[in-house]
Amino acid sequence: MSHIAVLLATSLLLTNLPINETTLNGPPSPPSHTIHFSGHEWEVTDGLGAPHASDWSKQNVWVDDQGRLHLKLTFKDGKWRGAQIMTKQKLGFGSYEFQVTGPLDRLDPNVVFGIFNYEGHSQTSFATNEIDIEFGKWGYETVQPGSYTIWPSTASQRNRTKPFSFKLKSLDSTHRFRWSRRFVYYQSMQGHRSDSREQFASWWFQPSAGTVQTLIPQQPLNLYINLWAYKGRPPKNGKECEIIIKKFTFTPGG
Numbered sequence: 001m002s003h004i005a006v007l008l009a010t011s012l013l014l015t016n017l018p019i020n021e022t023t024l025n026g027p028p029s030p031p032s033h034t035i036h037f038s039g040h041e042w043e044v045t046d047g048l049g050a051p052h053a054s055d056w057s058k059q060n061v062w063v064d065d066q067g068r069l070h071l072k073l074t075f076k077d078g079k080w081r082g083a084q085i086m087t088k089q090k091l092g093f094g095s096y097e098f099q100v101t102g103p104l105d106r107l108d109p110n111v112v113f114g115i116f117n118y119e120g121h122s123q124t125s126f127a128t129n130e131i132d133i134e135f136g137k138w139g140y141e142t143v144q145p146g147s148y149t150i151w152p153s154t155a156s157q158r159n160r161t162k163p164f165s166f167k168l169k170s171l172d173s174t175h176r177f178r179w180s181r182r183f184v185y186y187q188s189m190q191g192h193r194s195d196s197r198e199q200f201a202s203w204w205f206q207p208s209a210g211t212v213q214t215l216i217p218q219q220p221l222n223l224y225i226n227l228w229a230y231k232g233r234p235p236k237n238g239k240e241c242e243i244i245i246k247k248f249t250f251t252p253g254g
Helices: none
Strands: 031-037 040-045 047-049 054-056 061-063 069-076 079-087 094-101 111-118 130-135 146-151 160-164 172-179 184-190 199-205 222-229 241-252
Touching (some): 031 061, 054 222, 061 079, 130 172, 130 184, 146 184, 146 199, 160 199
Parallel strands (some): 054 079
Antiparallel strands (some): 031 040, 040 079, 061 069, 069 079, 079 222, 094 172, 094 241, 111 130, 111 222, 130 146, 146 160, 172 184, 184 199
């Protein structure tokens, strides 16, 4: 978080508009420090930054003694403060897997959890070159809670997205995508697993040969994970929330 213009268009702990807004107000604010999680070094965002001038707090991110990543959305000093991290190293083609614990099927309508590849602090044009898995209802009650989205290389092109509804059997779920130069394949499964059993959502996105260079990111990107309040709005249930990511795995491959 992952780590955008609104176009109508692992283990985690919490409770469709198929929108990605990660870059709406420009690049995220500069990170304040780093953490180590699942074999990677991550920068932690602190202070105001995108999307929607979100207020990020470094205190809302930590790794416990079991090596699990915690992200929290908290209320402090009259503000809702989210959590966001970004890999220091850009990651390219390959398989990305996240084991998550949390009620992603029933998050508060004003809470968003995102996992996405993005160009990072060097980004100059917004809403481009992203591969997103997001959970949230973007302020609406009746929107589907999950979405997979691809943002192309130029802001003039529309994004491609697949929203989905689901109901978790427990708090555990696994989400992954395979990013290749020609396609992106998404999957979401019940429980923590490395196989594809109990899959509840998937999407194979493979554009035509003439458009693949612009519709699928072709260069390595930073990986973001974030938890935030949509447009800074307080959760309708008035509750803080926490996401725990048990493990992230990246396996390179074109």
